Amino acid sequence: MTRTEFWQGNTACAEGALAAGCNFFGGYPITPSTEVAELMAAKMPKKGGVFIQMEDEIASMASIIGAAWTGARSMTATSGPGFSLMMENIGYAVMTETPCVVVNVQRGGPSTGQPTMAAQGDMMQVRFGSQGDYAIIALCPASVQEMYELTAKAFNLADQYRVPVFLMADEIVGHMREKIIIPDSMAKTPRKALVKGTLPFKPDADLVPGFPQFGKGYGVHVTGLTHDERGYPCTTNPKLHEALVRRLVDKIESARHAIADFDIINPDARQVFIAYGAPVRTVQQVMHDRPDKNIGFLRLRTVWPFPEYALAEFKNAKCFLMPELNLGQMAREVERHVRVPVVNIQKLGGELHTPAELVAALEAHR
């Protein structure tokens, strides 16, 4: 039996994680994501999992990576300033192909910025923040229901592709209370185990190697240094390094169609909104107020890897309108893929766009 609740986004996130079988949470308090950690602290031990409050975000990211290697489904939650601290170990998780989930309830930046106001200022940092070339998966929820569902989905994606998966929520979605329908159970993708006797970092056909869990007799050496298929450091071989980094990127980029999650509304429209996260709600309001076949909407749930092929669905598009709570971070990515103008409707300060602002942009670029 499904049940209905009236929950905050952060509550839904924690509940979604528990429903997905999350059994390790390493956290550090930071507004506006603290509720996730609070709920995990209360509920995790009852479900046989482990909650630990670490000394900083660097350590909480480190602890979830360590826990992931023992087979746990591990997760942490943070906001912008903590996310910056995590960058070091996020790079480590990418290099060592550690499945884990990081929730970032974004707030106004740079630096400490606006702790209780929303922003989408970490969209570039999540993709490019750590050093070197890599690829990750980032999901953006726009409602409390999606907070629940995408958190659970993030664990499956992490286990399937052995990569840190990011839930890039924002303060509005995190602190908003709304109705949520809770499904009976969530689909769970098991982590593909390493076949005994094969090399621990030798990829299968999908470019993802099997997972050699600690304590199971694999005797695997995990290192953030450039490593060969045995897992041993091999830092001065240019070909090996290139092959490794290309594989780490390709395993995500080549699966972009399988990972992508988006809705297309009115594909024949001339003016097309593109939105992710909280601005989706304003666009939905505008679409509701003006039922017009000439206003299209690309509604993204997967932001990275960016599903650029979805843009080609809008064949008649004369311009793309992109409301974002930043100075155009994803708009730049859209611009790379289209030939028509991309109008970035920027908003800083922590409040959502009003429908009137979007309508004004529609009128201005008709």
Place this chain on the structure above:
Amino acid sequence: MTFDDWYRQDRLPHIFCAGCGNGTIINCTLAAVDQMGWKKDDTVFVSGIGCSSRAPGYIVTDSLHTTHGRAIAFATGVKMANPDLNVVVFTGDGDLAAIGGNHFIHACRRNIDLTVVCMNNQIYGMTGGQGSPTTPRGCFSTTTPTGCVEMPFDLCELAIAAGANYVSRWTSYHVKELEKAVKVGLETPGFSFIEALVQCPTAFGRRNKFRQVADHVEYLRAHSLLKAKRDRLIEAGEAVPDDMFVVGELARRKRPALGVKP
């Protein structure tokens, strides 16, 4: 079975310089681990970045070579998620005391069931000999070309003050004592910290009048003051020599511990 069985034979010889004491400390640690009768499948070695932290790569068990200073934070995750695993952390003075200082004191405070072996060579060896938080006053390094003017850290005192259950210090000369100390550390529930002073002929000895490896080891031997002897000196009201460091078991207690195997 001897400690040699714990090495990945296909990876030896290791990358440490000739005369580096790190290999000695790994021998002693593995000898202690071997005596514990632990299975290789149930043992995990974790390390950060630096010379000392290359150690787990030479050991056959599951091992995690992590980011600079974060070894203890990673080890906390491993131990908390699966308390059945025996987790040993290799770290160095720069890794533990400088960039990882916060993780170190908090692991001591939590008293999590880890054994941390710190190879203190008093210098950043892998980057070519920069001054570290434990470089003694007056010693030369590439970043202290006129002699170090800062006071060094006493890592053992720090661990005791922060709440570790077992703390001891030995040097690379005292191999048998070190082996026993690591074994006691492995047996002790809660956080065990073993500091091992090691010679670094390439980065430290070369700049500090230890031309030969043996000279540096001899210095470590001659300047180590047994804890019992220090206590006797204090009792007799005599002065403890400034240039000596205390070796021996410095703390053993039974504070409540975290992550102990149920």
Place this chain on the structure above:
Amino acid sequence: MILAIDETRCKGCNLCTKVCPYKIFKEGKKPNRRGIVVPELDRPERCTNCRLQQLYGRTLCGVCQLTCPDQAINWIEEQPYELKKVAIEY
């Protein structure tokens, strides 16, 4: 059992010459193929561990092995002792 230095691992630091209580290890004189001066063994049959470790069933001293930073010192099985024919000339 007999004491042996693995020349493929030894880096010639000569720490073994310092720690052995019987002074079995002596500084070498000639560099080997890798350019490393490997210590020489001076009458290794004096080593207590060589003689007694099988009798006692445990490592007796072993300080050289523990100290060797390069894991180059070990005890290996002795080759079967071959009787030498000595021609006695009258």
